[in-house]
Amino acid sequence: MPRTGPGSGSGFVTHEVTNQAPPLTGHDPADDAVLLDGVRREGAAWHLDDLHAFGRYAGGEEARAWAEQANRHEPELRTHDRYGNRVDEVDFHPAYHSLMTATVGAGAAGSAWADERPGAHVARAATFMVATMVEQGHMCPVSMTYAVVPALRHSPELAKTYEPLLTSRTYDPGLRTPADKRGLLAGMGMTEKQGGTDVRANTTSATELADGTWRLRGHKWFTSAPMNDVFLVLAQAAPGRGEGGLSCFLVPRVLPDGSRNTFRIQRLKDKLGNRSNASSEPEFDDTVAWLVGAQGKGVRTIIEMVTMTRLDCVLGSAGHMREALAQAAHHTRHRSVFGAKLVDQPLMRNVLADLGLESEAATTLALRLAGAADRAQRGDAGERAFLRLATAVSKYWVCKRQPAFVAEALECLGGNGYDEASGMPRLYREAPLNGIWEGSGNVNALDLLRALAREPESLEAFRTEVEAAGGADARLDAAWRELRGELTELARADDAPLRARRVIERAALVLQGSLLVRHAPAAVADTFCATRLAGDQGLAFGTLPPATDFAALLERLPAQAP
Missing domain, CATH: 2.40.110.20 (Butyryl-CoA Dehydrogenase, subunit A; domain 2)
Known part of the structure; x- marks a missing residue:
């Protein structure tokens, strides 16, 4: 006998798809x-x-x-x-x-x-x-x-x-x-x-x-x-x-x-x-x-290649983070829970704003390195010296942040993000790669020590870059004063290798802070200095303080698909 009643005919009531984000295609990720x-x-x-x-x-x-x-x-x-x-x-x-x-x-x-x-x-x-x-x-x-x-x-x-x-x-x-x-x-x-x-x-x-x-x-x-x-x-x-x-x-x-x-x-x-x-x-x-x-002189010769691939590790990690953020933002803009879009829920707003802040800092730093590489190739000795120290610092920190960042972005999709069809598991498996290739974290921390000991001009170029934002934010100024002393001491300290990771992490944050204070919107720079430099941040993403201008940070997220 033919089926009758609810669910009969060509429709499948239980298979009706609602409250799912459409595929993130047909957009321009460079429109950012x-x-x-x-x-x-x-x-x-x-x-x-x-x-x-x-x-x-x-x-x-x-x-x-x-x-x-x-x-x-x-x-x-x-x-x-x-x-x-x-x-x-x-x-x-x-x-x-x-x-x-x-x-x-x-x-x-x-x-x-x-x-x-x-x-x-x-x-x-x-x-x-x-x-x-x-x-x-x-x-x-x-x-x-x-x-x-x-x-x-x-x-x-x-x-x-x-x-x-x-x-x-x-x-x-x-x-x-x-x-x-x-x-x-x-x-x-x-x-x-x-x-x-x-x-x-x-x-x-x-x-x-x-x-x-x-x-x-x-x-x-x-x-x-x-x-x-x-x-x-x-x-x-x-x-x-x-x-x-x-x-x-x-x-x-x-x-x-x-x-x-x-x-x-x-x-x-x-x-x-x-x-x-x-x-x-x-x-x-x-x-x-x-x-x-x-x-x-094989190491001296091939290090020219390694330096450029390390730059690409930073660029790749920053781009990868931007893609993970775009996927999280897209999902939360379309998914509703408890009567509102996920992107409008206070906890999710905090997570997305924090991820956006981290991604902006990574992207800004990566492109600053690319600019230095370009000018160094054209004979700018100061930019070459800056690149020597900043590449090690950036490679260490941006690539270290990528796995935790992608894991948090995946979690924004919930169970959907754990499904291979979402593409997020592939992003997660890729995330540790750049931290390992072309020198792991320890290698880059030791590279910082070599630069400080053998190429003092690299520290001077780093100082010039950071101090370009001098006086613009008291928290940045205080962080730099402390870091400057540590960098000077580290060059001759017997226990330098034991301390190198802590110092290179701080150097990355101070450098990012200087760049954002000079180039990012005020809300972005203020939140970064408050959380990454002054310590008003928890251990996980999504712990920005209540006074944060969340609306301004969320405006900086990657554009959504048409």
Whole structure:
């Protein structure tokens, strides 16, 4: 008999969907006052039209689908072909290639080095941040390609050959002779299983041949993006025509004559997150390489690359936090509870305002670093000195804040946020990444100590930056007076390593406070100084004091979708 009564016919009463947020697509994540103000302030206003065009792509349904697909269908290693020949290739889902095509084409890889306009590195940084909001895994090869250029310039002849292709906006995948490609991607091989951060314990050896090339033998522990075209690798150079020691080498996957270089991929890492990106253990055995920089100066050479990738870690974390905040704000604007929208509930307003404050501080600091990098490349010695200390400080703090931040943003969605379909679990799995890659928290804290001891000009540049806001807020002034004494003492203290984390955290907060006092709305700067510098804050997000101007802070949240 036919069904009758409630629920009959084509409708399903119990399946009616109400009080759920629509998908956050069809918007422009670059349409964000905090991001745009920073881009203008740091000298790249000329880039805004292109940034919005890329933002419309980044907020589109297709790009979001690619991100999900690239992480669901992970890279697969093929060590041999069907005939038993060693091939050492990694296959990626087409979605990964689509993401790479869009991001490299938008200039987020190496193109800034070929752009003579002031602000080119700021423009690239903003694009990088927006691309990170789509998907973080594919940004690893993008970042390394950007970062390799200043290191490669230690060997002008190699730079002349490879730099035009490393600065290309064309994504051209596949292992082929570099000269036959329209664009190249770069990677980096530093760590080994017995040393990790202690690269001077590396055992990979390098032997020079009569023709000036070198042969490497050894095993690297964590080399991402093994399908990239060229890699900078650290190895111990055997004494010969030079003094030997830990040196930096360029290793191409395919040699100039078209033959495959020996680059045996032993396995791919099974990582917590970053699943779309292949990270590998390559083995070198009579692998052809070219020396970059001077023998025995490998760390000094490759640190140029590490500095740029650390900058990208800050940019990536700030962008990632902005994306998590956008998702939380979007959900709470549409979800109702106890008769009102979540975004209007007092407790949620406190949480969102606090997250917004943290995100604005991170974004403002990240773009200030990008501006310093741009001006340093154009010969500004003061900005170069500032970047030396500020990069370590920012890398430590912004990347440390990301996991707790994303966890709180996920909680704003409740159980919906714990569901893979929301995309928030992927953001959460990615969150610890930047704090580990390119130097963990301890590494950056020790880097602060090295800068204080060996490069006093970096502290002077840091002082100049902070004191640009001198007299504008008594809480900032007091925090800086205390920090200045600690920094001076730390440079010669016997227990400096034990104290370094506390001091670098305080340095980050003071620097963020100075930037916000000068550049953010009064309510933002006042709340930051009250909570982050004067201590009127709980241990969790959402503990801002009742006197906070919540309305002003909530106005700074990312714009909602149409």
